Amino acid sequence: MSSFRNYLAQTIRAAALVATLAPTLAAAAETVEVVPGVQVTKRTYSAPTNEQPFFGFAVKSPEDKAADEKFVDAIVAATGSREKAFEETSKRAWLAIQAGRVREAAIRFNQAFLISPEQSAVYHGFAVIAQARFNDFDAADELFRVALKQPNPVKALKADYGRLLLIAKRPRDAQAVLDQAVKESPDFSDAWTNLAWARFQNGDAVAACAAAEEAAKKRPSNNSVSDLTAVRSVAQCK
Incomplete structure (x- = not known):
């Protein structure tokens, strides 16, 4: 498994290109419990909900929740276990990051969040998305700190x-x-x-x-x- 590989010089140039893209945050800082025992600041951006960390904290309808459950059941059945389903989904997310397909990576990390929301890689991935796409360093910093406390962090x-x-x-x-x-x-x-x-x-x-x-x-x-x-x-x- 790999992680974001645009190193310092490249990342600084990329950050300069998106410096004008200010995040659209909620009016007041609000924390949300995304998994038992884990709270993060609620932040939303100008992007489709499935391309934002934690689906942009959108309130899901019963139909949305049923679709999420159907997706998880299908990928667990296809891979053989929830652990393998998470591994495959997060692997695809990291590959998308490496290839510069940040929107796809965000979708994949949201899928990984549905499968195993407690895993460190979810918060690590969302931190990368927050910084790379939305230029939100505060969110990235917070999510990296959460990732450090969650199980099974990746080497990077x-x-x-x-x-x-x-x-x-x-x-x-x-x-x-x-x-x-x-x-x-x-x-x-x-x-x-x-x-x-x-x-x-x-x-x-x-x-x-x-x-x-x-x-x-x-x-x-x-x-x-x-x-x-x-x-x-x-x-x-x-």
């Missing part, structure tokens, strides 16, 4: 959260998250690359180069090679 969770904090110009917070990311997944090149950026932005070029060196040893993904090259260049690594 803290690397992705750290990257978000970098884009949000919070490099010290980012470094704290990314330090944990590389401790928990020392073989994950992307986390090391993001940590290199955090260290550089925090004024430690030597440590940034050390992280970049680790990233290079771990076989960086195709999408992160340019970002790794960029941080090594600005940090003047040997």
